[in-house]
Amino acid sequence: MGKKSSPRIPLEIDGIQANFCKNPVCDNYGVPASTQAQPRGPGAASRTRDNYRLSRGSRKPVTQLVCLCCNEVFPIKSNIGISEESSRIGQYLEPGDEPSCPNDLCANHGVGISAGKIAYQSFGKTKSGSQRYRCKRCGQSFSVGKSTTGHKQPHKNKLIFKLLMNKSPLKRICEVADVRMETVYGKIDFLHRQCLAFAADRERKLLNGKPIHRIYASADRQEYVVNWSRREDKRNVKLTAIGSADNLTGYVFQMNLNYAPFLDTDEIEADALALGDQSMQPAFRRYAHVWLNVDYEQNLIKPVSRKTAVTGLNGSIEDAYQVAVGRDDVESSERIASTRRLPSRGVQIHSEYTMYGHFFHLQKLFGGAEKVRFFLDQDSGIRAACLSAFQSEVANRSCDAFYVRTNKDLTVDEKRRALSDSRREFKASQAVNPGLSENDVKLLLIKQRMATMTEIGKWKDRWLLHPFPSMSEPEKAICYLTDLGDYDADHLAWLYNKASMHGIDRFFMQVRRRLSLLERPISTASSARRTWYGYSPYNPAVIVKLLDIFRVFYNYCLVGEDGQTPAMRIGLAKGKTDMEKIIYFQTIKDY
Numbered sequence: 112m113g114k115k116s117s118p119r120i121p122l123e124i125d126g127i128q129a130n131f132c133k134n135p136v137c138d139n140y141g142v143p144a145s146t147q148a149q150p151r152g153p154g155a156a157s158r159t160r161d162n163y164r165l166s167r168g169s170r171k172p173v174t175q176l177v178c179l180c181c182n183e184v185f186p187i188k189s190n191i192g193i194s195e196e197s198s199r200i201g202q203y204l205e206p207g208d209e210p211s212c213p214n215d216l217c218a219n220h221g222v223g224i225s226a227g228k229i230a231y232q233s234f235g236k237t238k239s240g241s242q243r244y245r246c247k248r249c250g251q252s253f254s255v256g257k258s259t260t261g262h263k264q265p266h267k268n269k270l271i272f273k274l275l276m277n278k279s280p281l282k283r284i285c286e287v288a289d290v291r292m293e294t295v296y297g298k299i300d301f302l303h304r305q306c307l308a309f310a311a312d313r314e315r316k317l318l319n320g321k322p323i324h325r326i327y328a329s330a331d332r333q334e335y336v337v338n339w340s341r342r343e344d345k346r347n348v349k350l351t352a353i354g355s356a357d358n359l360t361g362y363v364f365q366m367n368l369n370y371a372p373f374l375d376t377d378e379i380e381a382d383a384l385a386l387g388d389q390s391m392q393p394a395f396r397r398y399a400h401v402w403l404n405v406d407y408e409q410n411l412i413k414p415v416s417r418k419t420a421v422t423g424l425n426g427s428i429e430d431a432y433q434v435a436v437g438r439d440d441v442e443s444s445e446r447i448a449s450t451r452r453l454p455s456r457g458v459q460i461h462s463e464y465t466m467y468g469h470f471f472h473l474q475k476l477f478g479g480a481e482k483v484r485f486f487l488d489q490d491s492g493i494r495a496a497c498l499s500a501f502q503s504e505v506a507n508r509s510c511d512a513f514y515v516r517t518n519k520d521l522t523v524d525e526k527r528r529a530l531s532d533s534r535r536e537f538k539a540s541q542a543v544n545p546g547l548s549e550n551d552v553k554l555l556l557i558k559q560r561m562a563t564m565t566e567i568g569k570w571k572d573r574w575l576l577h578p579f580p581s582m583s584e585p586e587k588a589i590c591y592l593t594d595l596g597d598y599d600a601d602h603l604a605w606l607y608n609k610a611s612m613h614g615i616d617r618f619f620m621q622v623r624r625r626l627s628l629l630e631r632p633i634s635t636a637s638s639a640r641r642t643w644y645g646y647s648p649y650n651p652a653v654i655v656k657l658l659d660i661f662r663v664f665y666n667y668c669l670v671g672e673d674g675q676t677p678a679m680r681i682g683l684a685k686g687k688t689d690m691e692k693i694i695y696f697q698t699i700k701d702y
Contacts, residue, residue: 118146119165120176121394124190127197129467129499130394132163132178132185135593139163139180141502174392185495186440188467189393192400196460196468200367201475203307203659204318210255212246219248224255258305258695264290268694271298275657276664280627296653302694303656306663309696313667313683320479321682327358328473329515329615330497331488332462333622335368335629337454337651346452350651351445351462352658353469353493356614358486360680361671363618363662364476369465371401372457372652379458380404400464402453410447424518424586425567425574428489431516432568435491442492454651463492470500485512486610487592494592511593513610514572518586526585533580553579557604575607583613618665626657663693 120130120143132139144163162179174187209223212231219230224244234245234252241254259265267288274284284295330353337348354366383389383403388396435441442463453459477483483504487493497512504510521529540552547555556578564573577587589610591603598606623630667678667688678684 117395119148120144120146120187121190122146125194125198127190127194127471129188129190129193130176131499131502132176132181132183133495133498134178134181134183135498135505136595137178137181137183139178140498141506144176174394184441186442187392187394188442189396189399189464191397192461192464193467193471196400196464197471198468199371200365200465200468200472204311204315207308210244210253212249212251213253214246214249214251217246217249217251219246258301258697262301264294268298268301269690271295272302272660272664272690272694275299275302276625276661276668278625278627278630299653299656299660302660305693305696306660309667309693310659310663312696313678314476316683317476317479323477323480323681324482325359326477326480326483327486327609327611327614328355328364328483329358329486329612330355330469330493331612331615331619332490332493333619335651335654337654338649346450348454348459348651349451350459350654351465352654353462353466354615354618355469355473356618357677357681358609358611358614361614361617361677362666362681362683363615363677364473365469366618366658366662367465367469367472368651368655368658369460369462370454370457370651370655371460372655374401374458376454376456376458400461402459402461404453407447407453410445424516424576424588425565427518428516428567428574428588431489432570432572436569442495444490444492456650457652463496466492466496467499470496474500474504481509483510484606484609485510486515486612487512488612489514489516489590498592505593508595508597511591511606513592513606514574514590515610515612516574516588516590517584517612521585526580526582529580529585530582533578536578553608554601554604557607558600561600561604561607577607577610579608581613583616584611587611618662621665621669622658622661626661628653628657664690667693 123143128143131141131143134140139162142162145161149160149164163176164179166175166177166184175184176187177184209225211222211224212219214220219226222230224231230247231244232247234243236242237254239256241256243252243254245252259268262268267290270288271284271290274287279287281292281295284290285292288295290298332351332353334349334351337350350368350370352366352368354363356363379398379401380403383396383398383401386397388398388403389405393399435444438444440463443461445462483501485497485501487497494512494514498505501510501512505512537552537556540556541547541549544552544555557575560575560578564575566572567574572590572592574588574590577584577589580586587610589607591606594603665677667676667684668690670676670687673680676684676687678688679686
């Protein structure tokens with residue numbers, strides 16, 4: 112028997128096929144390459160074939176596709192890896208097993224107590240206060256515990272929740288709450304479960320198509336460092352989280368770290384070896400999305416020294432393009448240095464797969480949105496993930512995407528000067544056009560900038576310098592990624608005017624300010640150029656939990672100047688949520 116041939120590109124998995132041209136103006140956008148080998152040799156031109164050809168990377172074994180319509184080159188990705196990341200990210204939304212009659216011979220076994228009085232009757236409570244039920248079919252009784260069942264000091268839950276959300280180091284929490292460190296970690300686990308259950312109960316409304324008129328979502332990444340814990344190996348773990356927030360309401364939809372705490376690294380390493388993953392092209396591996404030890408070692412790089420200093424906002428934009436072009440996988444921005452290592456527990460995920468999973472999850476959450484506008488950090492991986500997950504929405508014009516790049520290196524005086532110059536330009540335009548309203552003058556100035564946009568980078572993307580800076584975004588440039596030429600100048604000008612990263616930037620700032628373990632690191636150099644970070648955690652799983660907990664606290668408990676929380680503004684809460692409602696949230700309500 113002949114050897115079974117492999118597909119040309121990875122097969123579609125769970126409705127996901129990301130291997131198509133990511134250029135929105137190309138005829139191949141959203142049209143996947145064929146999984147079948149294409150005709151070659153004499154007469155091939157006369158036979159039916161797709162508009163792609165395979166290409167190999169120049170430095171690493173990354174297989175790429177070349178679009179024959181627009182000459183765009185992009186790496187092939189594992190649909191299994193994307194699907195598994197999307198599932199991991201959305202797992203909290205899956206309903207848990209509902210308590211039912213414990214008698215496996217009873218017809219009510221597996222029939223949840225939410226069936227109500229047809230199947231069960233209330234039967235008092237236990238000494239600990241748990242609700243008891245009696246099955247109406249077999250008469251067996253059973254109890255359903257509260258969220259705090261088994262807790263020795265449940266009265267300290269709220270205090271520890273508050274301390275965690277207000278930058279108290281873990282040792283100080285032990286002192287203030289008079290508990291041991293093991294208790295604090297146990298409380299973090301408990302609060303994490305409760306926050307996810309609470310968020311799932313509310314966010315299933317988004318999953319079920321809650322109507323939303325407009326979403327203006329900003330998306331960016333934030334990095335975290337995990338300290339070394341053994342003197343024999345003084346390397347740090349560096350992880351990246353991608354977050355998305357609505358600029359209008361401030362609601363943070365997701366904050367996903369490229370780390371899976373519940374996967375066993377030894378089991379995956381052994382399985383990958385047995386499957387022969389290392390002999391396959393990356394996108395065809397079973398664990399393409401997981402950093403394996405051999406991959407990590409093969410991807411070690413030396414620090415890159417710049418020949419020329421990058422100056423100005425346009426210079427930093429150009430530099431970002433050059434760095435991306437210099438990578439064999441244009442979508443992968445992870446740089447593996449000799450001072451870094453993989454986590455000893457759980458597994459680190461390739462950051463581009465976490466980005467894909469993030470946007471495919473958002474695509475499910477945004478099903479009820481009439482229009483979605485994405486404002487993305489200038490990163491080719493974020494762009495590819497967004498334009499893949501929302502391909503059908505971009506095609507039907509219910510979704511648009513923009514790059515937004517800001518100059519964050521200006522001093523306070525330079526920021527104030529930029530604001531002053533902007534006000535002066537605005538007043539001068541008002542004087543020349545006395546019959547125009549303020550909004551009309553804004554529109555006029557943006558359209559003037561639209562007429563003088565600058566082409567930057569290999570792809571000659573056109574960037575607009577925004578005429579209205581703020582202290583948080585004192586110098587800002589915007590690139591329209593999904594320009595199909597179907598918007599009039601006024602419509603496009605208002606979209607440029609709304610382009611901002613402030614939704615996710617504010618959340619990132621609050622993460623640094625409110626979570627002691629995740630604040631900007633105070634580093635202390637050690638021998639062999641290793642670095643120990645004063646406040647950073649030792650276990651990356653704690654980062655996942657704290658980010659999930661803080662996202663819920665930020666969305667439902669923190670009130671803005673308008674007296675509302677982000678959840679209230681987006682319609683997922685009627686008022687500020689008391690911490691106790693989250694702490695004692697019950698998935699199963701008494702009937």
